Amino acid sequence: MSVKRNGCCTLCDEPVFEITDRFPASDPRAGQPRGIGKALEGARRVGLVLTDGSTVTLSFCDACAPGITDRLGEIWRKCLDTMAFNHENLAAIKGRPLTPEEQASSEEVLLGLAAMVPLGVVTDLPWSDYDDRLRLGL
Numbered sequence: 001m002s003v004k005r006n007g008c009c010t011l012c013d014e015p016v017f018e019i020t021d022r023f024p025a026s027d028p029r030a031g032q033p034r035g036i037g038k039a040l041e042g043a044r045r046v047g048l049v050l051t052d053g054s055t056v057t058l059s060f061c062d063a064c065a066p067g068i069t070d071r072l073g074e075i076w077r078k079c080l081d082t083m084a085f086n087h088e089n090l091a092a093i094k095g096r097p098l099t100p101e102e103q104a105s106s107e108e109v110l111l112g113l114a115a116m117v118p119l120g121v122v123t124d125l126p127w128s129d130y131d132d133r134l135r136l137g138l
């Protein structure tokens with residue numbers, strides 16, 4: 001199972017943001033990036049449209065971004081594996097037992113995503129442009 005890492009390219013796992021903190025040994029994601037800072041040079045912010053018309057935003061490095069359309073199945077599999085990992089480890093991630101409602105809600109989200117596939121790329125911007133737009137309030 002290949003799991004996405006915070007602040008890293010969805011395909012190759014190379015950091016695309018500054019990594020400011022890592023999960024402690026007590027967390028199921030021990031050693032993986034926890035806190036992220038500014039986008040690094042070449043970081044891409046890519047929106048994919050799913051079969052129900054909703055979109056998801058993912059980050060890629062500039063080496064992987066040109067091949068996204070040909071690797072949608074691989075990308076989506078990694079997203080689902082990540083959601084499954086988080087679902088299976090949710091109590092450890094939260095540091096307490098789950099309520100029945102939390103368990104059911106997590107299962108519902110996972111099953112909902114598993115029922116969809118990405119149809120294509122709808123946006124592909126440098127993260128630096130996106131940060132600039134936020135700063136300008138556009």
Ligand SMILES: [Zn+2]
Pocket residue numbers: 009010011012013014060061062063064065
């Ligand atoms: Zn990459």
